Amino acid sequence: MPPLLETLRAVASSLRSGNIDDSWKEGEEMILHLLNADRTTLYRDNPDLDDPTINRLYGMVKRRLKREPLQYIFGETDFYGMKIEIGPGVLIPRPETEIVVEKAIEEARGLKKDEPMMILDLCCGSGCIALSLAGRFPDASIYGVDLSAATLKYAARNAIINGMKNVSFVQGDLFEPVRDRKFHLIISNPPYIRSRDIESLQPEIALYEPPEALDGGEDGVKYYKIILSQAKDYLYKKGILVLETGDGQSTLIESMAKASGFSDMEFIKDYSGIYRVAIIRNR
Ligand code: GLN
Numbered sequence: 307m308p309p310l311l312e313t314l315r316a317v318a319s320s321l322r323s324g325n326i327d328d329s330w331k332e333g334e335e336m337i338l339h340l341l342n343a344d345r346t347t348l349y350r351d352n353p354d355l356d357d358p359t360i361n362r363l364y365g366m367v368k369r370r371l372k373r374e375p376l377q378y379i380f381g382e383t384d385f386y387g388m389k390i391e392i393g394p395g396v397l398i399p400r401p402e403t404e405i406v407v408e409k410a411i412e413e414a415r416g417l418k419k420d421e422p423m424m425i426l427d428l429c430c431g432s433g434c435i436a437l438s439l440a441g442r443f444p445d446a447s448i449y450g451v452d453l454s455a456a457t458l459k460y461a462a463r464n465a466i467i468n469g470m471k472n473v474s475f476v477q478g479d480l481f482e483p484v485r486d487r488k489f490h491l492i493i494s495n496p497p498y499i500r501s502r503d504i505e506s507l508q509p510e511i512a513l514y515e516p517p518e519a520l521d522g523g524e525d526g527v528k529y530y531k532i533i534l535s536q537a538k539d540y541l542y543k544k545g546i547l548v549l550e551t552g553d554g555q556s557t558l559i560e561s562m563a564k565a566s567g568f569s570d571m572e573f574i575k576d577y578s579g580i581y582r583v584a585i586i587r588n589r
Pocket residue numbers: 400495496497498499511519520521
C-alpha cells in the first residue's frame with residue numbers, strides 16, 4: 307500500500323480504537339487539511355507525506371483522541387459558504403444554524419423599507435450569522451453583539467477574512483450596546499441548553515465548548531425571555547425577530563412571545579424534525 311494510504315489506515319485505526327465514529331473520514335479530513343488538498347488529488351496523486359506533516363498529523367490525532375472537536379483542532383469551519391475561524395471560548399457554528407440564516411434571509415427579503423436595512427445579531431459568537439447576512443445584504447448595516455471579548459476577536463477577524471465591511475461587532479449584554487437604535491431584523495442563537503443537561507452532552511461539547519455559550523439557565527429559555535421582553539423597543543413596526551430554538555422549546559417560546567405582545571409567529575423544523583427556528587413578526 308502506498309505511503310499516504312498506509313498512514314491514513316494507521317490514523318483511522320488509531321481513531322477507531324478511541325471510539326471516534328467516522329474514523330476514516332476524520333483521518334482523511336486531517337490529511338486534506340494539512341496538505342490543503344481535495345479528495346480527488348489525495349487518491350489520484352497519493353502524495354508522500356514528509357516527516358513534519360506526519361508529526362503534525364499525529365499531533366491532531368492525539369488531540370482528537372481526547373475528544374477535542376475537529377473544528378478546534380483545525381481552527382476553522384465552514385458556514386454558509388464562508389470560512390469561519392474559531393478557537394477556545396467560541397461556539398462552533400452548527401449546520402442547523404444555516405437554516406436559521408436561510409429563513410431570516412427569506413423574511414428580510416420580504417420587508418418593504420425606504421432606508422437601508424438595520425440588522426442586529428445578539429449573542430453573535432464567531433459572527434457566522436451576522437457575516438452570512440452581510441454577504442447577502444451588502445447595503446445593510448449589521449451589528450453583532452456578544453458578552454465575550456475573546457469571541458469578538460474571532461468575529462472581527464472573520465469579517466476581515468471574508469471581506470465583509472458592513473458589520474460592526476460590539477461587546478455588551480444583549481441590547482445594551484445598541485440602546486439608541488432600531489432594527490428591521492433582530493436575529494439570535496442564544497445559549498439554550500438547560501444548565502443541568504450540559505454535562506451529559508457529548509464530550510466534544512461538554513469538555514471543549516464554552517459553557518457560557520450553551521447555558522440557557524435552569525429551563526434553557528433564560529435568554530429568550532429577556533430578548534422577547536425587550537425586542538419591541540428595538541424593532542421597527544413590521545420588523546422581524548428570528549430565533550434559533552432548542553428541542554422542545556417552541557411552546558414555551560410561543561407563550562413568552564404572546565406575553566410580550568407578539569401575535570404573528572411561526573415555528574420551523576430542522577432536518578431532524580426539531581423546531582429550530584422561531585420567526586416572530588412585529589405587527
Ligand atoms: N446547538 C447547540 C447544541 O445543540 C447549542 C447552541 C446554543 O445553545 N445556542 O449543542
